[in-house]
Amino acid sequence: MRVALFVPCYVDQFYPQAAIASLELLEKYGCEVHYPKNQTCCGQPMANSGFEHLSGGCNHNFVKNFVGYDYIVAPSGSCVLHINEHLHDDEFPAEAKYIREHTYELISFLTDILKVKNLEASFPYKVGMHQSCHGQRGLKLAQMSELNAPAFSKPMDLLNMVKDIEMVELDRKDECCGFGGTFCVAEEAVSVKMGKDRVADHIKQGVDYITGVDLSCLMHMEGILKRQNSKVKVIHIAEILNGSIK
Amino acid sequence: MKVADHAQRADIFNQDEKRVDWHDETLWWIRQKRDKIAHQIPQWEELREAASSIKAHTLSNLHNYLIEFEKHAEQNGIKIHWAADAKEHNQIVHQLLQKNNINQLVKSKSMLTEECHLNEYLQEQGIDVIDSDLGERIVQLAKEPPSHIVLPCIHKTKEEIGELFHEHLGTPKGNSDPQLLTEAARIHLRDTFLTRKAALTGVNFAIAETGEIVICTNEGNADMGAHLADIHIASMGIEKIIPKREHLAVFLRLLARSATGQPITTYSSHFSKPRAGTEIHIILVDNGRTRQLGREDFRSSLKCIRCGACMNTCPVYRRSGGHSYHNAVAGPIGSILAPNLDMKDFADLPFASTLCGSCTNVCPVKIDIHEQLYKWRQVLVKEGHVDPKKAIAMQVMAKTLASPTLYHLAGKAARITLKYAPFVVNNKFNAWYLQREMPEVPKSSFGEWYQQNRKDS
Amino acid sequence: MMSREQILHAVKMNQPEELALPNLDSFFENQTQGDIAEFTSVLQGIGALVLQVRNHQEMINTLKAQFKIGEVRVVSPLESLREIAEPFIGDDPHQLANAELVILPSHFAVAENGACWLSDALCSERVLPFITQHLVLTVNKEDIVPTMHEAYARIGKADYGFGTFIAGPSKTADIAQSLVLGAHGPRSLIVFII
Ligand code: SF4
Numbered sequence: 057m058r059v060a061l062f063v064p065c066y067v068d069q070f071y072p073q074a075a076i077a078s079l080e081l082l083e084k085y086g087c088e089v090h091y092p093k094n095q096t097c098c099g100q101p102m103a104n105s106g107f108e109h110l111s112g113g114c115n116h117n118f119v120k121n122f123v124g125y126d127y128i129v130a131p132s133g134s135c136v137l138h139i140n141e142h143l144h145d146d147e148f149p150a151e152a153k154y155i156r157e158h159t160y161e162l163i164s165f166l167t168d169i170l171k172v173k174n175l176e177a178s179f180p181y182k183v184g185m186h187q188s189c190h191g192q193r194g195l196k197l198a199q200m201s202e203l204n205a206p207a208f209s210k211p212m213d214l215l216n217m218v219k220d221i222e223m224v225e226l227d228r229k230d231e232c233c234g235f236g237g238t239f240c241v242a243e244e245a246v247s248v249k250m251g252k253d254r255v256a257d258h259i260k261q262g263v264d265y266i267t268g269v270d271l272s273c274l275m276h277m278e279g280i281l282k283r284q285n286s287k288v289k290v291i292h293i294a295e296i297l298n299g300s301i302k
Numbered sequence: 303m304k305v306a307d308h309a310q311r312a313d314i315f316n317q318d319e320k321r322v323d324w325h326d327e328t329l330w331w332i333r334q335k336r337d338k339i340a341h342q343i344p345q346w347e348e349l350r351e352a353a354s355s356i357k358a359h360t361l362s363n364l365h366n367y368l369i370e371f372e373k374h375a376e377q378n379g380i381k382i383h384w385a386a387d388a389k390e391h392n393q394i395v396h397q398l399l400q401k402n403n404i405n406q407l408v409k410s411k412s413m414l415t416e417e418c419h420l421n422e423y424l425q426e427q428g429i430d431v432i433d434s435d436l437g438e439r440i441v442q443l444a445k446e447p448p449s450h451i452v453l454p455c456i457h458k459t460k461e462e463i464g465e466l467f468h469e470h471l472g473t474p475k476g477n478s479d480p481q482l483l484t485e486a487a488r489i490h491l492r493d494t495f496l497t498r499k500a501a502l503t504g505v506n507f508a509i510a511e512t513g514e515i516v517i518c519t520n521e522g523n524a525d526m527g528a529h530l531a532d533i534h535i536a537s538m539g540i541e542k543i544i545p546k547r548e549h550l551a552v553f554l555r556l557l558a559r560s561a562t563g564q565p566i567t568t569y570s571s572h573f574s575k576p577r578a579g580t581e582i583h584i585i586l587v588d589n590g591r592t593r594q595l596g597r598e599d600f601r602s603s604l605k606c607i608r609c610g611a612c613m614n615t616c617p618v619y620r621r622s623g624g625h626s627y628h629n630a631v632a633g634p635i636g637s638i639l640a641p642n643l644d645m646k647d648f649a650d651l652p653f654a655s656t657l658c659g660s661c662t663n664v665c666p667v668k669i670d671i672h673e674q675l676y677k678w679r680q681v682l683v684k685e686g687h688v689d690p691k692k693a694i695a696m697q698v699m700a701k702t703l704a705s706p707t708l709y710h711l712a713g714k715a716a717r718i719t720l721k722y723a724p725f726v727v728n729n730k731f732n733a734w735y736l737q738r739e740m741p742e743v744p745k746s747s748f749g750e751w752y753q754q755n756r757k758d759s
Numbered sequence: 760m761m762s763r764e765q766i767l768h769a770v771k772m773n774q775p776e777e778l779a780l781p782n783l784d785s786f787f788e789n790q791t792q793g794d795i796a797e798f799t800s801v802l803q804g805i806g807a808l809v810l811q812v813r814n815h816q817e818m819i820n821t822l823k824a825q826f827k828i829g830e831v832r833v834v835s836p837l838e839s840l841r842e843i844a845e846p847f848i849g850d851d852p853h854q855l856a857n858a859e860l861v862i863l864p865s866h867f868a869v870a871e872n873g874a875c876w877l878s879d880a881l882c883s884e885r886v887l888p889f890i891t892q893h894l895v896l897t898v899n900k901e902d903i904v905p906t907m908h909e910a911y912a913r914i915g916k917a918d919y920g921f922g923t924f925i926a927g928p929s930k931t932a933d934i935a936q937s938l939v940l941g942a943h944g945p946r947s948l949i950v951f952i953i
Contacts, residue, residue, distance in 0.1 A: 074705070189656065205347060363777050526890065530822055564805065571922075
């Protein structure tokens with residue numbers, strides 16, 4: 057299975073260890089992983105700001121880079137949701153459609169396509185799971201608390217395979233952290249307050265780490281934790297599942 | 303922009319963090335009550351689907367349903383008026399009062415009259431208006447607009463209300479016991495009900511098949527007003543129509559459960575004919591609704607039954623307060639209705655969201671609220687309602703992201719100087735640092751690591 | 760009349776292709792009889808008192824113990840309650856301002872939400888159940904339906920001038936979300952299941 061790894065820009069620059077863990081995980085489960093080096097971005101920052109009409113060049117570059125693979129996988133729910141919903145290319149419409157339908161967020165790729173049933177990983181810490189909205193409500197990685205429907209959680213299914221990990225229950229299990237793309241600066245006051253409240257819920261449960269599928273949310277919460285001089289750290293879920301940290 | 307935008311107002315609201323916590327927790331508690339009662343109904347999701355389809359059907363056949371409603375209401379002895387906009391609505395109300403030599407009006411909750419700024423208009427004409435919903439009376443005494451469509455004074459603490467009542471209703475100073483304050487309002491408003499000759503109410507549902515209207519309250523204030531007055535004026539948007547009486551079953555099961563977590567409002571009153579010797583007038587108001595009906599992407603916002611659930615669940619609403627939305631209807635639904643009324647004035651509202659999607663999930667009529675917020679952003683930018691600095695930044699960004707060469711240059715620069723992150727584009731980058739740190743800079747990017755550790759591509 | 764034509768024209772131009780109405784059959788419960796225990800617990804949960812009695816006499820005895828009958832104004836259209844209540848025969852609803860207790864029959868009640876349905880066929884003056892300080896409703900125990908779907912099936916095409924579902928005493932939580940019973944309408948509600 058030929059898999060192309062899509063690494064969102066801020067992950068590439070600030071959280072390479074999460075991308076490395078994603079790559080290694082995919083390799084462990086037998087994927088032939090490539091990293092198309094001319095990739096840039098999914099175009100979401102423009103689109104969510106109302107400039108979707110300017111994202112043509114970015115989309116075109118995305119299609120050029122990711123054409124010809126069985127699957128495209130990214131350690132980011134938000135970027136994947138954007139590709140799934142909005143990737144179009146006038147020049148290569150069929151290719152764009154294939155890519156749209158075969159781009160997966162890492163966790164659902166592990167559970168739904170690779171059907172991972174056990175993991176070689178141990179993580180002896182108390183961990184809180186941050187359900188990023190785009191992953192959860194957009195990609196349906198886990199049941200949403202608003203709905204009257206059976207519970208499930210793909211990230212928890214995987215985390216439960218990790219040895220020695222202790223997952224906590226949050227008071228508000230799927231409240232938004234307030235990152236929201238440009239929202240985080242355009243609506244600075246509300247964004248930070250949302251982030252502080254989210255972080256406080258995790259701290260209240262006594263966590264060592266906050267994990268999640270989206271580093272954008274984690275980066276926002278990490279920014280707040282660091283400003284508070286908190287000992288609590290953030291970690292992308294791929295690093296836990298890969299056993300990257302001992 | 304003339305008025306302060308959502309972000310500026312939210313900034314002010316957030317200067318009192320304790321108050322934000324209190325506001326957030328109060329509304330979250332209501333959201334939890336909603337969850338609890340919704341999860342007790344096994345067919346909850348099917349009910350939402352049915353409600354959504356009934357509304358979609360109604361909107362697709364609204365022309366005929368309006369005519370049918372009018373015909374049946376008139377047969378029942380109700381007088382129907384049509385108002386193209388807020389101004390005409392207000393004039394109709396005023397004329398009805400004038401004709402009957404009435405200069406005092408008691409009014410129960412109607413978000414439409416807030417949208418039309420009826421109170422201000424009537425006051426200018428020398429008409430005395432008293433809002434009878436307790437929450438609305440409180441904000442009226444405070445000379446403020448409601449901050450929530452179901453809970454008009456949710457932004458006020460009981461101490462503030464105690465102070466207000468002390469000043470206006472003579473309650474003991476420093477007493478903020480809700481029981482005592484409610485009793486004071488009861489006595490004050492009972493006198494109003496007994497002396498007013500005209501009552502104005504909103505409308506929750508209007509039934510085409512029967513020509514009746516349904517009004518839901520917990521306090522009984524709409525009924526007290528209407529049954530004691532000689533003239534009952536009911537104002538409704540044209541989207542309040544539903545086809546049949548039996549459809550009320552679906553909506554009444556959803557409305558109060560979604561709104562406050564109650565099984566049903568205390569009173570669900572069906573007005574079909576006027577009492578002997580009295581009149582009922584219904585004003586059917588457009589005020590932009592037909593325009594919204596024509597916008598395919600935003601049409602379904604007209605399904606809204608004003609339960610307020612999307613506001614209670616919205617993490618941004620809870621932490622910015624209803625007044626930050628500077629519109630009669632606040633919160634997520636307000637943010638997709640307001641730009642239809644005025645794109646320029648409300649261009650900020652669709653951006654006052656993280657697009658988390660919780661609103662869409664609680665909405666009893668399944669409006670895709672967060673998707674419409676996204677779509678409004680595209681429309682507003684295309685129509686030019688955007689900060690020119692932001693537009694230029696976006697163009698630079700679009701160029702950079704379309705070109706791997708430019709992108710890699712920018713990326714390196716970013717990691718070295720930390721002066722650039724792709725989601726930060728409107729020259730407000732410092733806003734990140736006000737209360738947050740940036741991540742530590744790693745030794746190498748993933749791209750660089752990959753070149754050293756894996757070969758291909 | 761200008762606006763009428765203008766609005767209707769705009770609606771016609773802007774409304775989409777007709778979409779189908781959903782079928783609501785699946786919402787009907789299998790039984791037509793609602794559960795008395797459910798009705799009772801839901802209605803007590805929203806601040807009313809629910810009592811089961813065998814007949815009107817038993818209800819009268821209970822009310823005599825609860826209210827200062829004889830000292831306060833008690834109004835009811837029910838002939839069987841003449842011992843404690845007077846009928847209202849005036850033509851101005853304002854004359855009801857001092858009613859302390861109103862006792863009304865209802866057509867039926869709904870188990871899922873504790874609501875009782877009454878129309879002007881049972882309550883000659885519409886303001887009666889609202890203006891009184893305390894309200895008593897009666898419902899026959901066979902007349903409790905499970906959900907609102909059966910409720911509207913039961914109302915059917917009934918021709919009324921006014922009808923209302925009443926569920927509990929009037930209430931508000933507008934002041935700091937603390938629930939207060941007795942907003943503008945009755946301070947208390949007792950429902951007698953007969
Ligand atoms: S949009 Fe939906 S959730 Fe929001 S007030 Fe309207 S009906 Fe309720």
